Amino acid sequence: MKALVYEGPRKVVVKEMLDAKIEKPTDVLVKITTTNICGSDLHMYEGRTNMETGRILGHENLGVVVEVGAGIERIKVGDHVCLPFNIGCGFCKNCEKGLTGFCLTTNPGVAGAAYGFAGMGPYSGGQAEYLRVPFGDFNCLVLPPDAEEKENDYVMLSDIFPTGYHATVLAGVEPGDSVVIYGAGPVGLMAALSASIKGASKVMVVDTHTDRLALAEKLGAIPIDDSDGSSADQVMELTGGEGADRGCECVGYQCSCKGHEVPNATMNNLIKAVRPSGGIGVVGVFVAEDPKAEDSLAKKGQIALDFGQLWMKGQHIATGQANVKAYNRKLRDLIAAGKARPSEIISHQLPLEQAAEGYAHFDARDEGWTKVVLKTAA
Incomplete structure (x- = not known):
């Protein structure tokens, strides 16, 4: 064959x-x-x-x-x-x-x-x-x-459709929730579709690729361009300063920021962008070790997480493949x-x-x- x-x-x-x-x-x-x-x-x-x-x-x-x-x-x-x-x-x-x-x-x-x-x-x-x-x-x-x-x-x-849906389940999306999704790749787009199916009142999708953001908008989401690194601030503005009720991580360990891999960027942005006591679902792939990573922590499968902010805001994170x-x-x-x-x-x-x-x-x-x-x- x-x-x-x-x-x-x-x-x-x-x-x-x-x-x-x-x-x-x-x-x-x-x-x-x-x-x-x-x-x-x-x-x-x-x-x-x-x-x-x-x-x-x-x-x-x-x-x-x-x-x-x-x-x-x-x-x-x-x-x-x-x-x-x-x-x-x-x-x-x-x-x-x-x-x-x-x-x-x-x-x-x-x-x-x-x-x-x-x-x-x-x-x-x-x-x-x-x-x-x-x-x-x-x-x-x-x-x-x-x-x-x-x-x-x-x-x-x-x-990708079940995985996008899984992201919304892990985050705890319910009817009427506002949802921010990091990543407008196929899984992120399916998370946007799934959030809408589950009755989200507002779906925001963050990425730096204009063609992918256009697809997110076609699916009914609000596109957020993070080329300048201001996505969390944009989410706060779109939610009246409260933050999104739920957040989905659909990028993973090869997250790129201005041409360089920054494996903790999406996670820490989600902690900023999601309201206190909100939920975060992580379906983007993170690995136990990444020997070819530029970052010394990432080589060991670790990231510098803003855990203090996560704890102070009482947020919950759920992870894993669908x-x-x-x-x-x-x-x-x-x-x-x-x-x-x-x-x-x-x-x-x-x-x-x-x-x-x-x-x-x-x-x-x-x-x-x-x-x-x-x-x-x-």
């Missing part, structure tokens, strides 16, 4: 690889039709993780079931399915609680597994023609009859009902063969490259 393979920092190549296949009775084999490039993929692409060369990338995957293992009961050949990026077993303590992003059995020694991701188990990614899905009955989300018509919407259920299965069915139904169109943020649709081009443009944050979807041949 054709697949996108990581061969080193900023070097990915589409080439022939061994076909994915059923390995266990509970596996499902999916022919991938759409797979996305995620901002999280860029950490590996840039060589900022311990990703091994020769691995197939891709954790935002959708396709058609072509084979099922002998132990599969629910999923059928021909089903159109979307796959959560995190792989759960369905029976461990965390999975039973709905914390499928922190499965205790699929990646022994680590809480959590994912397709084609550094440190998240041996599973191949789906930027390929075929994908093996472990525990297929549990992990496959079966899509409605309009699966092909709305394929670009449904593929967002694999990661438990996709906790949200994907309901979000699927919103798409099916025409009440959510996450595909609005897609800027480019490329064949799998042009994946390397997509990575290069997306990594450079070239204007207009906000979300890239890859299509395999029919």
Whole structure:
């Protein structure tokens, strides 16, 4: 099969690889039709993780079931399915609680597994023609009859739509709340959409890229340009000096300020911009170590947090990757009902063969490259 393979920092190549296949009775084999490039993929692409060369990338995957293992009961050949990026077993303590992003059995020694991701188990990614899905009955989300018509919407259920929604859950967004979101990348934009779905009275999105801020405005949010570093002050002004009720961090450890990485910038701005006793949800990726960071603390996976202000303001912070299965069915139904169109943020649709081009443009944050979807041949 054709697949996108990581061969080193900023070097990915589409080439022939061994076909994915059923390995266990509970596996499902999916022919991938759409797979996305995620901002999280860029950490590996840039060589900022311990990703091994020769691995197939891709954790935002959708396709058609072509084979099922002998132990599969629910999923059928021909089903159109979307796959959560995190792989759960369905029976461990965390999975039973709905914390499928922190499965205790699929990646022994680590809480959590994912397709084609550094440190998240041996599973191949789906930027390929075929994908093996472990525990297929549990992990496959079966899509409605309009699966092909709305394929670009449904593929967002694999990661960014649930992750954006998760940010609002972690922050505690309720109807009527004012919400500030740092990051107008795909996840931040999905957090803006999710905050609106949950009934936020005011949604503000902070970034420095004008094209991304324009998309945030298209989704109904108030765009805030942080090019001069004044975003927290702008939020205070927009909220009558009180601060936002809730804040979402959708950038992560590679936050950039005036051309330099400042990994604590978004977190400390959120502490300033969110009101006393408000909530902050953090879904941007922060890592346990970052040897290639410029900052000495960041090398050890640490940041200088304004904890005194956080404590004095009585704010709460919740963190972690999205438990996709906790949200994907309901979000699927919103798409099916025409009440959510996450595909609005897609800027480019490329064949799998042009994946390397997509990575290069997306990594450079070239204007207009906000979300890239890859299509395999029919």
